[in-house]
Amino acid sequence: MPREPPVTKTTSSDISRNLGTRLDVYTRKMSIKRAPGRTELGFLRVWALAGVGFATIGLGWTFVADSRATDAANKVTVSVYMSTDCPVAMRTAPRLAKLETEWEAKGVEFTAYFPNEGETQRRVADYMRDRKLDFPFRLDVGGSKAKSSGVEIVPTVVVRRGDELLYRGPMDDAKVTEEVKTHYLKDALTAALDGKEPKIKEAEAFGCYLMAGDPIPTMEEVNYAEHTAAIINDNCLVCHRPGEVAPFSLEGYDNARKWSRMIAKVSSERRMPPWLAVEGVGEFSHEMRLTEREIATLAQWAEAGAPSGDLSKAPKAPEFPVGWRLGEPDMLISMPKPFKLGDDGRDEIWNFVIKPDITEPVYVQAMDVKPGNKSVVHHVAAFIDEKGASERLLEGGRDGGYQTFGGPGFAPDNMLGAWLPGLQPVRMPEGTGFLLKPGARIVMQVHYSKTGREEVDQSKMALYFSKEPVTKPTQMSWFVNPGIVIPPGDPRVEFKRVHTMPKDVTLYSLMAHMHLLGKEMHATLIHPDGTRERLLSIDKWDFNWQLNYMLKEPKLIKRGSKIEIVAVFDNSEDNPSNPSSPPREVRWGEETTDEMMVLLLGLHMHP
Incomplete structure (x- = not known):
């Protein structure tokens, strides 16, 4: 383990000279003990982040932290192995900053190590500053320290008391959501300062693989x-x-x-x-x-x-279009004003209300999105509100938007579609489109991910109108089961709902929607003669990736056919996405702790 650099008598000129190439300076007050023959005055602790290491500069007196972890043999240290480009490390940064502040006051010493290839002093210093991580860091060139500590995943924390390994693993168990059920690091530190061993000495880390620049073979069969x-x-x-x-x-x-x-x-x-x-x-x-x-x-x-x-x-990287992927849009709309996103907590879903400037009905064939801040915009959905319900919801919002979890907070009159990074926008066939009336609002729903620092976004949406007469107006029909009741503790709770088609319909797309307990969803078409045809199967639900699946060819569904929807939920303690600990009974609702069972069908209903 790295030892605390020695405290030396230092003059102001020494400080100036020693910090000549510093990248950043962190100051912090700590309690002090009077050294023999010296006056207890206080001091300034300066971390000079220069070169690969750090230096501690005292102002002529000796200091120690006031805690049970002060002498070298029993000093409790936390080594945090991180990466500037791992999204999991970014999300944990705000919780880590708060925890370090709490335990540093008790004498626990935190040091961040950055072992991955390509890290630089400037990049790491910026990362630490932006995320308010106010403790020393070092570049672990080649990952030698990480490897010797048994670290294979970043972020990983390693707790030691002196040379004794007490805990290795993640900081906590917030793997999918920001809800923490087990505070591994906090529990380990509590035990360490009490002179005990933690109940959990190792937990499986999750995040990004260690990539410290291992030697690479020059040629292999697969290259x-x-x-x-x-x-x-x-x-x-x-x-x-x-x-x-x-x-x-x-x-x-x-x-x-x-x-x-x-x-x-x-x-x-x-x-x-x-x-x-x-x-x-x-x-x-x-x-x-x-x-x-x-x-x-x-x-x-x-x-x-x-x-x-x-x-x-090696093939050259493909060239990607610079402008809108479907060409110049017929209408461009934008979030009303810049939206400020906080640095900490779980992902957030915000709904921004926009009134398009149209004087006659139009049919929307396609939509595309340009995120204003690509680092935080996870996905975007667009709903149509003809009754003004979204305007009323704005009363409790800010920056032209209001917050929900899952749906838009009202029963939309239609849905224009969804945008996801990497998903190519698709035009509906000629003669089809979603009706947008004068006076209607478009609710632009944005799912935001956190980066560990405050961010600002003002995304834009492009709309493409049908140029031909529309003979098959399209609607997004919601097939729901609002009567679900999911008992606590059960890892597999299955519900089935069957809807009968009152008319012939042409089906264009399918989209499943559940919340954090969702596990599977299956949609099956039952023809009038009883034969069954599976339309969509999702056997590993992920709330973060809600896709609108466009059929390659539209499908005619005859009157009297049935759509059978089967949804499976996991309300057990073992579900890492479960927002409730311990699990509780869950019913239909809009909140994080509620659930939904929805299948959205993009279709045209024949006369």
Whole structure:
């Protein structure tokens, strides 16, 4: 473990000279003990973040923290292994800052280590400052300290009392939501200062793989240039490139190599690309799905050490359109004013009310979105409000918007669609479109992710109108089951709802909606003759990726046909997304702790 640098007598000129190349300075008051022959006056503790390490500069007196963790043999230290581009580390930063402030006052020493390849002193200093992490940091070049401490995932915290390892793992268990059920680090520190061992000495870390620049083989059978570059270019760069919504870039060999283990993990678990629909059920436009062969290739490449191959043979990164992907829009609308998003807490959903400047009805065939702040805009949905319900909800909001969880807070008259990073916008077929009347409001619902610092967003939406006479006006029909009651403790609670079609309809799209207890949803078409046809299956629900699945070809559904919806919920303690601990009975509702069972069908109902 690194020892506290010695305290030395220092003059003002020494300070000036020693801090000549400093990047940032943190000051903090601490209690002091009078040293023999010296007067107890107080001091300034300055962390000079220069070079790779840090220096402690005293002003001619000795100091120690006033706590039970003061002598070297029993000093309690926390090493926090972090990364400036891991989104999980970003989200935990505000909680870490509060916890460090609390425990530093008790004599616990925190140090942040940044082991990943590509970290720089300036980048790390900016990261620490922006997220109010007011404690020393070091670059762990090559990841030697992380590896010797058994760290494979960032963020990971390691707690020691002297040289004794007390705890290694995540700070807490807020894996999916910001709700903390088990405070691993806090519990470990409480035990440490009481002279005890923590009840939990190790927990499985979650976040991003350690990428400290391991030696790379020069050539293997599977390599970047000939095998994996094309997969990454075609499936990842739409989001993972400089200036886009993903938190890090995968453009070029160096970036892809750095993240190779993470690419292999999330692709094998089918978390990336984000596409929840089960393969073989339905045929949808612009599917974001890797083949089993592509997944295996990425895994073999990462396991071999991510060899480059002959980079002169690597395909060039694709060129992406600079403007709107569907061309110049017929109407451009924007959030009413800049919206300020806080640094801490769970994701937030805000609804911004916009009144389009139209004097006659129009039919919207497509929509697209340009996030004002790509680092925080997770996805966007657009609802139509003809009755003014959204205006009334604005009374409790701010910046032209109001907050909800899940739905828009009212029964919308229609829905224009949804935008998700990487999902290509699709025009409805000619002769179709969603009716937008004069006086109606568009409610632009934005799902925001936190970055650990305050952010500002003012996103824009492009609308494309039908140029041909509309003979098949389209509507988004909500098939719901508001009677759900989910008992606590049960990992698999299944509900079924059947809806009969009163008329012939043409089906264009499907979209599932549940909250944090959702586990599966399946939609099946039962034809009048009793034959069954599965329309959509989601067997690993993820609240963060609610996609609108557009059919490749519209489907005619005959009058008398039935739509069977089956939803499965997990209300057990083992569900990491469960917002209630211990689990409680859950019913239908708009709040985080409520649930929904909704299937939205984009369709035209025939006369």
